Amino acid sequence: AQSVTQLGSHVSVSEGALVLLRCNYSSSVPPYLFWYVQYPNQGLQLLLKYTSAATLVKGINGFEAEFKKSETSFHLTKPSAHMSDAAEYFCAVSDGGYNKLIFGAGTRLAVHP
Amino acid sequence: EAGVTQSPTHLIKTRGQQATLRCSPISGHTSVYWYQQALGLGLQFLLWYDEGEERNRGNFPPRFSGRQFPNYSSELNVNALELEDSALYLCASSLAREGTDTQYFGPGTRLTVL
Numbered sequence: 001a002q003s004v005t006q007l008g009s010h011v012s013v014s015e016g017a018l019v020l021l022r023c024n025y026s027s028s029v030p031p032y033l034f035w036y037v038q039y040p041n042q043g044l045q046l047l048l049k050y051t052s053a054a055t056l057v058k059g060i061n062g063f064e065a066e067f068k069k070s071e072t073s074f075h076l077t078k079p080s081a082h083m084s085d086a087a088e089y090f091c092a093v094s095d096g097g098y099n100k101l102i103f104g105a106g107t108r109l110a111v112h113p
Numbered sequence: 114e115a116g117v118t119q120s121p122t123h124l125i126k127t128r129g130q131q132a133t134l135r136c137s138p139i140s141g142h143t144s145v146y147w148y149q150q151a152l153g154l155g156l157q158f159l160l161w162y163d164e165g166e167e168r169n170r171g172n173f174p175p176r177f178s179g180r181q182f183p184n185y186s187s188e189l190n191v192n193a194l195e196l197e198d199s200a201l202y203l204c205a206s207s208l209a210r211e212g213t214d215t216q217y218f219g220p221g222t223r224l225t226v227l
Contacts, residue, residue, distance in 0.1 A: 034215070043117075043203055044218040090156065099144065099169060099207075100158035101216060 002027045002093045006104035013111055019063075019078040021107045023091030026072065032094040033074045034101065035065055039087045047089075050074060061085070086111045115140065117219035119204050125225045126194050134189040134222045138206030144168075145187040146207070146216055147179065151200035159202075162187055194226045 007022040025031055032051055036044040048059025055067045065076045074091060088108045092101040118137045126132050138145050147159040158171040162181035170177075176192040185206075191198055201223050205216035 036218070043119075043220040044205075046215060046217065049215055092156075099161050099163075100146070100171065101148075101156075101205075102158070103156040105155050 002031065002095050002102050004091050004093050004102055004104035006089075006091050006107050008107055009105060010108050010110065013081045013109070015083055015111055015113055016080050019076070019081045019085065019109065021076040021089050021091075021109065023065075023074045023076065023104060024072050025074060025091070025093050027093055033065075033067065034092045034094070035059065035063070035074075035076050036090045036092060037087050038090065038106075044090065047076070081109075081111045083111050083113070085109060117204055117206050117217055119202075119219040119222050121222060122220070123223050123225070125227065127227050128194055128196060130194050132191045132194060132198075132224055134191075134202050134204075134224070135186065136189070136204030136206075136219060137186045138204075139217055142206035142208050142217075143185055144207045144209065144214070145181055145185065146205040147187070147189050148203045148205065149173075149200045150203060150221070151197070154200075156203070160189070191224070196226050199224060199226045 003026045005024045034049050035047040037047050038044050047063050048057045050057050050067045058064045063078045088106045090106045091104040120135045144163040146161050149157045161169040165181050179189040181187045201221045203221045205218045207214040207216045
């Protein structure tokens with residue numbers, strides 16, 4: 001069965017610093033992986049999606065993620081944090097034919113001046 | 114292009130009542146999904162509808178049910194409300210039945226059970 005673990009429920013960075021949000025997955029089949037962002041009192045917005053076409057995936061708002069099969073990881077990075085990046089970030093894996101997304105517990109990113 | 118829309122934005126009910134939540138998918142999308150985001154429990158898959166049929170359901174009791182209409186919009190019904198049903202209910206849609214298709218989420222309905 002697929003599962004997702006996000007290390008660190010809270011991450012705090014300075015504006016302009018590197019953002020690194022960690023995600024490890026478990027999957028018995030080649031995974032399809034997603035990162036979503038949730039701003040306060042809003043739904044989920046897709047940041048990026050891995051579908052095996054390329055291991056480095058570029059998303060919106062300057063975010064990217066690298067798929068590492070050997071480490072079963074799909075960490076999200078952004079070179080320079082902006083105040084507007086403050087939100088909760090969710091990593092998810094698709095449960096194949098059952099069409100459900102399995103989410104990690106989420107990481108709340110705080111960006112301070 | 115309009116995104117996934119949900120109504121109402123907020124819903125307040127008392128224990129034992131029934132709640133009905135509505136979702137309109139992105140135009141052209143045939144699959145609709147429902148997720149519950151409860152405090153401390155994270156995002157949990159509830160239901161998946163495609164072409165008017167329930168295709169999969171998560172680990173929720175039968176008092177959570179729904180349907181999909183011919184125009185692909187969907188309704189989630191929660192009967193005999195309990196306090197722990199208080200949560201943000203998110204609807205998502207995707208283009209087709211493929212499990213790899215991206216799910217696009219609506220803004221959610223916040224259900225409060227008093």
